[in-house]
Amino acid sequence: MTQLVVQGLRLEYPAARGGAPFLALSDVDLAVEKGEFVTIVGPSGCGKSTMLMLIAALLRPTRGAVSLNGQPVAAPGPDRALVFQDFALLPWRNVLKNVELGLEMQGVAAAKRTDIARKNIDMVGLRAFERHYPHQLSGGMRQRVGIARALSVDPEVLLMDEPFGALDAQIRQVMGSELLHIWERDRKTILFVTHDIDEAIYLADRIVVMSASPGRVVQQIKVDLPRPRGLSIRTSAKFNEYRETLWNLLEEQVRQSGSWARGEGGA
Amino acid sequence: MSERAQSLVLGVLGFALLIAAWEICARNGLVNPVVVSSPSRIAAAFARQWASGDLATDLATSAVEFAVGFGAAMVAGVAIGLAMGLNRFVEYAVDPFVWFVYASPLIAFYPLLIVWLGFGFATVVTVAFLLSFVSIAVNTLAGVHAVDPSHMRAVLAFGGGKRDLVFKVVLPASVPHILAGARIGLGRALHGVVLGEMFGSNDGLGYSITRYAAQLKTADVFVPLITLVVLGVAINQASGLLEARLLRWRA
Amino acid sequence: MGAFVNPRWLVGSAAVAAFLVVWQIVGANEIIRSDLVSYPTEIAASARELAASGELGANALATLREFAEGFAPAIVVGVLLGLGFALSKIVRNLFEPLFVAMYTAPLIAFVPLLVVWFGVGSTSKSVTTFLAAVVPIAINTTTGVRETQESWIRACRAFGATRAQIVAKAILPGALPVVMAGLRLAVGRAIVGVVAAEMYVSTLGVGRLIQTYSTAGRAAEIFVLVGVVAGFGFVCVGLLRVLENRLAPWRARA
Numbered sequence: 111m112t113q114l115v116v117q118g119l120r121l122e123y124p125a126a127r128g129g130a131p132f133l134a135l136s137d138v139d140l141a142v143e144k145g146e147f148v149t150i151v152g153p154s155g156c157g158k159s160t161m162l163m164l165i166a167a168l169l170r171p172t173r174g175a176v177s178l179n180g181q182p183v184a185a186p187g188p189d190r191a192l193v194f195q196d197f198a199l200l201p202w203r204n205v206l207k208n209v210e211l212g213l214e215m216q217g218v219a220a221a222k223r224t225d226i227a228r229k230n231i232d233m234v235g236l237r238a239f240e241r242h243y244p245h246q247l248s249g250g251m252r253q254r255v256g257i258a259r260a261l262s263v264d265p266e267v268l269l270m271d272e273p274f275g276a277l278d279a280q281i282r283q284v285m286g287s288e289l290l291h292i293w294e295r296d297r298k299t300i301l302f303v304t305h306d307i308d309e310a311i312y313l314a315d316r317i318v319v320m321s322a323s324p325g326r327v328v329q330q331i332k333v334d335l336p337r338p339r340g341l342s343i344r345t346s347a348k349f350n351e352y353r354e355t356l357w358n359l360l361e362e363q364v365r366q367s368g369s370w371a372r373g374e375g376g377a
Numbered sequence: 378m379s380e381r382a383q384s385l386v387l388g389v390l391g392f393a394l395l396i397a398a399w400e401i402c403a404r405n406g407l408v409n410p411v412v413v414s415s416p417s418r419i420a421a422a423f424a425r426q427w428a429s430g431d432l433a434t435d436l437a438t439s440a441v442e443f444a445v446g447f448g449a450a451m452v453a454g455v456a457i458g459l460a461m462g463l464n465r466f467v468e469y470a471v472d473p474f475v476w477f478v479y480a481s482p483l484i485a486f487y488p489l490l491i492v493w494l495g496f497g498f499a500t501v502v503t504v505a506f507l508l509s510f511v512s513i514a515v516n517t518l519a520g521v522h523a524v525d526p527s528h529m530r531a532v533l534a535f536g537g538g539k540r541d542l543v544f545k546v547v548l549p550a551s552v553p554h555i556l557a558g559a560r561i562g563l564g565r566a567l568h569g570v571v572l573g574e575m576f577g578s579n580d581g582l583g584y585s586i587t588r589y590a591a592q593l594k595t596a597d598v599f600v601p602l603i604t605l606v607v608l609g610v611a612i613n614q615a616s617g618l619l620e621a622r623l624l625r626w627r628a
Numbered sequence: 629m630g631a632f633v634n635p636r637w638l639v640g641s642a643a644v645a646a647f648l649v650v651w652q653i654v655g656a657n658e659i660i661r662s663d664l665v666s667y668p669t670e671i672a673a674s675a676r677e678l679a680a681s682g683e684l685g686a687n688a689l690a691t692l693r694e695f696a697e698g699f700a701p702a703i704v705v706g707v708l709l710g711l712g713f714a715l716s717k718i719v720r721n722l723f724e725p726l727f728v729a730m731y732t733a734p735l736i737a738f739v740p741l742l743v744v745w746f747g748v749g750s751t752s753k754s755v756t757t758f759l760a761a762v763v764p765i766a767i768n769t770t771t772g773v774r775e776t777q778e779s780w781i782r783a784c785r786a787f788g789a790t791r792a793q794i795v796a797k798a799i800l801p802g803a804l805p806v807v808m809a810g811l812r813l814a815v816g817r818a819i820v821g822v823v824a825a826e827m828y829v830s831t832l833g834v835g836r837l838i839q840t841y842s843t844a845g846r847a848a849e850i851f852v853l854v855g856v857v858a859g860f861g862f863v864c865v866g867l868l869r870v871l872e873n874r875l876a877p878w879r880a881r882a
Contacts (some may be wrong), residue, residue, distance in 0.1 A: 168785055186788045198783035202801045212787035243878045247787040263787060387721030413835060469639035481858040482823045483849055488842035489664055568734035590740030598741050609732035
């Protein structure tokens, strides 16, 4: 069943003084099945994070629409929960209180809030740390808090914006496999933006490849790897094939945009 | 309309609204115009004090006291701060006294100052000096502490002595902190001038405020008062501009 | 033992002790007129007398009341104004220049006017306290709110927060440490303001006492009273620090 539909999504930033208007996202179409794990890759500045913000309705599109279960999406809401690259935790709240944030916005009663939050903190393995403040946690632990916070509002779709981008390579792999564990339980729909090719393959049912700016969908690749996936799958021949395909696709995008010569632009 | 123009217009509008509301309240008897006064009465008082030369005399007196008090504070503050920063023993020994001067209501000592220094100029200058020099000293000290040791090593590596260290590295590197301290010190010196004049002098803007207030001439009170407010803002703006100019070398 | 003694503390207290000894010798032996400089043992005796007679207690209480009556509303009004400045460009542009003018002008200059308006009693002192405190609180609240991180607001918005919820859950707690710093500044200004206002004219209060003993040429009592005022400031700032650590334990930044 198709759950999330993105239709002709376009975002244009008005011209700054003396400049041309900037086209961040150019007419993107995308349909996501319920329970599907979709990863989105593309060169830096291709608007993949922007697309997520549009789906979350933290940004307004210039044109086009997003709908969830056939209903048009107009405002941020608990049906689409975000996980941010910079964690976006509130430093004056401990782990428990941070996880409760989204529930507070929905007006859930205090006792029930704590209940739900505890369950999700358990799930991400932070039971012993619920009284800790963010500055007392490592990067990986902080992002577990971010994930628990998002899961607590029981969203239809989980929107993850390079959630492991700020972590070092090893922690990143561990977090990836733990995310899959959590996902296997209730198979929530996930849209996961990353610039890490291995991560994109390892996690996904389907990979959406986007072009350099203006961002468009260039290709979609179904990932036919068996689940549940262990870390060893990353060394399999099939995985390598996907890796090569993706690498070539992305290299071509980067070359065309000229950002190869400029080096990495901003995300 | 540009952001700058908009904020300027609104800022002026804020003042204008305040003045208009005040005048209207005074004219309609909503407030007692004798006690509270009104913009038109203040304007008249301003013209009167200007024509008689009272305002100019007050302003000149206060300005000289301010300049002498702050000037002395600047010299003493930088010297003490530097001495504390360059010698730990001096720093530890002087520190408690500096904080006492900073934390206590110094004006309480004005009768002692009057006995020592006489009523008027010297007392006012001393109050301004005492209020102002501490912030300059404390900031100079912070500036010396913040000097990058690698810069000192560079001077030493090229055969510089202690003198070179002080004049070629420590002082120039402390300038931003010293200026920040001076800016605070300017405000405190002006405060000191007014305090000194209110309690220990028969001249200047501060004294005039108390004299007119004692005579219940509210409109006249506002003339030196507004002059002081304008002076405060002008000094602050000017020091900000000067600071920006002197610190152009910082990126 | 052989414990390491902090040299700062050691040298500092030695210097203070030396100063007290010299002061005692100079004052007690009338090397300088002792009615002008007094000396430590005389000051200690005066402190006991002032405390025992109840004179100090009654006046300190009066000052404390004036202070509290001015400071409490200053917190509420200052925070609200600061929020207004930070969240509305129009409010900021309309009123901020007036505020900056108030901040840079010597507050004490307003006291005679306030006495004309509010009388020689405690009201004019409370108003002085209020004016001294409200400006740094408002300015710091504005700064605190402007320094709020975008990510905190984004987190709240992503979960569907309303504007009021964003203010309550992200902006105010985020601004709290800077607001607390503003309160510390305000305490210093307000104490000097209330004491100077009492010295200018009043019927009761520590400043009134200072004025009385000043005109009587009693240096010992003045030192006691200055010590009391400085001590009160010290205690207030200490309490604010404790409160801040309670309210913002997350500030122990990594």
